[in-house]
Amino acid sequence: MDATIRKQLEATACKVRMGVIEGVFNAKSGHPGGSLSICDLLTYLYFAKLNVDPKNPKMPERDRLVLSKGHCAPALYSVLAERGFFDKSELKSLRHIGAMLQGHPDMKGTPGVDMSTGSLGQGISAACGMALSGKISNESYKVYAVLGDGEIEEGQVWEAAMFAAHNKLDNLVAIVDNNGLQIDGKITDVCSPMPITDKFEAFGWHVITMNAHDFDDIERAFNEAEKINGKPVAIIQTSTKGKGVSFMENQVGWHGTAPNAEQYEQAMKELNETLKGLEG
């Protein structure tokens, strides 16, 4: 990847992280950990990959993104705001009464949200439906679904995995955010979904592994995904839960807790310093 573009993406991802913290802090609730682990992924997709138009969010030929791990809505909202789908000020009213930004994504109320999600395991099925529909009418759009590594403990995910391979949905890319933590602890301690790559391979998917916080590697993975015919693609991204805010990194406690005022200040200070370093 061109060094300038990479730096731009890194700076954008940092701003997206600031939006996550802003939203969750003002909501006094929400899920910062898993949101921060997908900020680079969503930044890459919305700024370097997806065919979307913020001025025409329902454009029929657009690429679709389904946030199957819907609790990480703060990351999706922040990237959509950064991309211009709606004003960034909306982030401050996340989860408030009367707010556009609901606790989990609502496709009816939020421009750029392609599917209502939040109940885990369901988004991937809807993404398969979108991909199948595209195949039926020979459309060129692609569908991306973002899943959590804890989420894939849901049986419905594997029903969808079977369906996607059976129907050769090569216009579908599922990204599993393997940050290793879920509410009750390490995924390997709770009810291990490992090995993730072998499972998707056994279900007939083309599997790619990727470093979730390295834009060169992200680009490599998606370029490889592009070349796959006749199979759906699963990208297993190794990520750090809470990435970008030192005291949140790899701490299961930050799965669904909002920072207090002091923690908010510290998180924003860290992210501002990171941003300065990237823009300076």
Place this chain on the structure above:
Amino acid sequence: MADVIKKATRESYGEALAELSEKYSDLIVLDADLAAATKTGIFKKACPERFFDCGIAEANMMGIAAGIASTGKKVFASSFAMFAAGRAFEIVRNSIGYPHLNVKIGATHAGISVGEDGATHQCNEDIALMRTIPGMTVICPADDVEAKAAVAAALEFNGPVYMRFGRLAVPVFNDKDTYKFELGKGVQLKDGNDVTIIATGLMVNEAMIAADMLAADGINARVINIHTIKPLDKEIVCKAARETGVIVTAEEHSVIGGLGSAVADAVTECCPVPVIKVGVNDVFGHSGPAVQLLKEFGLSAENIAEKAKAAVALKK
């Protein structure tokens, strides 16, 4: 009565899909390994390229339907009522109901008349489950003519619809040349002023027979067919409550949460009168021939007539 034609509404469903496949060139039909039983196999034969078998995975099928609907195509998802409304309830609620997507759910083998398969497959709870979902339309047609018309109307309607069909062949009493299906409108089949029998599905025909039995005893019963349980035609129900003073409901469904409950909810607000429910009385079914089961569980004209007499007695 000798020349009464009988047909299962699941047959009507499958035939209607195939008949409408030309008019709706974007219609997609999904099933979960039950195409031969739900009769979506008839559509599959007519349009194999627009039929997708999701395998024994109803939860995923509902999500697939949601995704297809989000792209603007029309879609029916089919399985037995037990699995469509029961197993997949939360997916129907969250992936179809909450985003109010244009998905039609074709649920067959509803109620006790599933017969020999027994309690695990006899779904007497689907109306209750589906009508609690905000924005969900719930339709339970009474015969072949109504079932076909309902499928056509559901396809014209934009929004999620749950349609309930039966396995058992039931009498066809509507005239296909004159019948008009109006979504959300009850149909008064017979006027009367002593009691109103409000029925849905295969119990509508039983209600008509019950009305004849009651007439022989000098009781003039009104009979209303409610094919659309949600949104309920409150006008026709409340008018009946005001004019006849007592109501008997009849459905092949639990007495908890179905048509009877919907009617009781409505009259409580507009004109409180006694509502006596004929339905499955909070018990599981068991194996046996459908016709015998219907009798055993009181889903019969005789039981409706008996309850109607009890209802009339309450007025004195």
